[in-house]
Amino acid sequence: xxxxxxxxxxxxxxxxxxxxxxxxxxxxxxxxxxxxxxxxxxxxxxxxxxxxxxxxxxxxxxxxxxxxxxxxxxxxxxxxxxxxxxxxxxxxxxxxxxxxxxxxx
Amino acid sequence: xxxxxxxxxxxxxxxxxxxxxxxxxxxxxxxxxxxxxxxxxxxxxxxxxxxxxxxxxxxxxxxxxxxxxxxxxxxxxxxxxxxxxxxxxxxxxxxxxxxxxxxxxxxxxxxxxxxxxxxxxxxxxxxxxxxxxxxxxxxxxxxxxxxxxxxxxxxxxxxxxx
Numbered sequence: 001x002x003x004x005x006x007x008x009x010x011x012x013x014x015x016x017x018x019x020x021x022x023x024x025x026x027x028x029x030x031x032x033x034x035x036x037x038x039x040x041x042x043x044x045x046x047x048x049x050x051x052x053x054x055x056x057x058x059x060x061x062x063x064x065x066x067x068x069x070x071x072x073x074x075x076x077x078x079x080x081x082x083x084x085x086x087x088x089x090x091x092x093x094x095x096x097x098x099x100x101x102x103x104x105x
Numbered sequence: 106x107x108x109x110x111x112x113x114x115x116x117x118x119x120x121x122x123x124x125x126x127x128x129x130x131x132x133x134x135x136x137x138x139x140x141x142x143x144x145x146x147x148x149x150x151x152x153x154x155x156x157x158x159x160x161x162x163x164x165x166x167x168x169x170x171x172x173x174x175x176x177x178x179x180x181x182x183x184x185x186x187x188x189x190x191x192x193x194x195x196x197x198x199x200x201x202x203x204x205x206x207x208x209x210x211x212x213x214x215x216x217x218x219x220x221x222x223x224x225x226x227x228x229x230x231x232x233x234x235x236x237x238x239x240x241x242x243x244x245x246x247x248x249x250x251x252x253x254x255x256x257x258x259x260x261x262x263x264x265x266x267x
Contacts, residue, residue: 004113004153004224010214012117016124018207023128025199031133031178035140038171039124042147053154053224058231065232065240067159071166072247076254078171082178083258089182 009050016043030088030095034081041074113153120146133179137172144168158229 020040027033045067052063085095092100120143127139144167151160236244 004109008110008113008117011211012120014207014210015121017210018203019121019124019128021206022199022203025202026196027128029133031175031182032128032136035127035136035175038140038167039127039143042144042167046147046150049151049154049156049159053156055225058227058235059239060225061227061232061235062240064156064159065236066243067156068162068232068236069240069243069247071159071162072251075166075170076251078174080254080258080261082174083261085178085182087261095182 004050006050009046013043013046013050016040016046028096028098030081030085030097030100033097034078034085037081038074038078041070041077045070045074109153113150116146116150116153120150134176137175137179140175141168141172144172155224155226158232 017040020036020038020043023036023039024033027036048063048067048070052060052067055061055063088100089095091102094100123139123143123146127136127143130136130139144163148160148163148168151157151163
């Protein structure tokens with residue numbers, strides 16, 4: 001039986017979300033934007049896992065179950081994001097989102 | 106301070122440092138390396154939280170599949186994979202917005218009980234019972250979204266679409 005500080009986890013996940021938002025707003029490379037979204041999403045998943053770990057009954061495992069689903073969503077999002085990266089690169093010749101104006105060929 | 110708390114503090118510092126490093130280094134490939142360390146670090150935190158199934162899933166899906174997918178994305182979109190066009194400046198407004206988000210999140214947290222709550226340990230079998238029982242609709246939704254996501258990705262990358 002161990003105990004971990006709740007404040008520490010909240011600061012960690014809040015900090016990760018802030019870093020993700022910062023990356024989302026400042027980066028221009030599509031792959032870096034994807035990474036920033038992943039960092040922000042991991043902050044959310046961390047909260048689900050943390051609060052599930054302290055539930056007194058097994059029903060608290062719902063938090064972990066939702067975390068599993070969220071990890072699946074994140075993987076799908078990266079796959080679709082990379083498909084957009086490849087399409088952008090083929091059509092526009094760059095993956096800089098500031099220059100990307102359309103996905104049509 | 107217990108050993109677990111020390112381990113958590115070390116892992117938290119590494120997580121924040123690698124997340125910042127991933128977004129600030131100039132080489133895109135170095136970004137992927139930092140972000141893979143970040144994913145492995147989070148998986149260690151899950152193991153610390155007695156969630157071994159999620160720890161393994163994080164290692165397999167994030168540190169494994171997502172990292173390789175991102176590397177693949179870099180490989181096919183540039184002639185030389187080491188190139189220094191990744192990072193741009195810090196930007197005072199996004200920095201301020203991120204700081205405001207962080208302060209708002211921390212300030213909006215209410216009071217917590219002072220007594221430390223013991224960590225619960227569950228067998229992974231119980232997690233699967235939760236996943237396929239009460240949370241079954243979410244899993245079904247995940248399957249549908251993954252299917253449509255793959256279909257959309259194939260549509261986006263296929264040659265000669267009109």
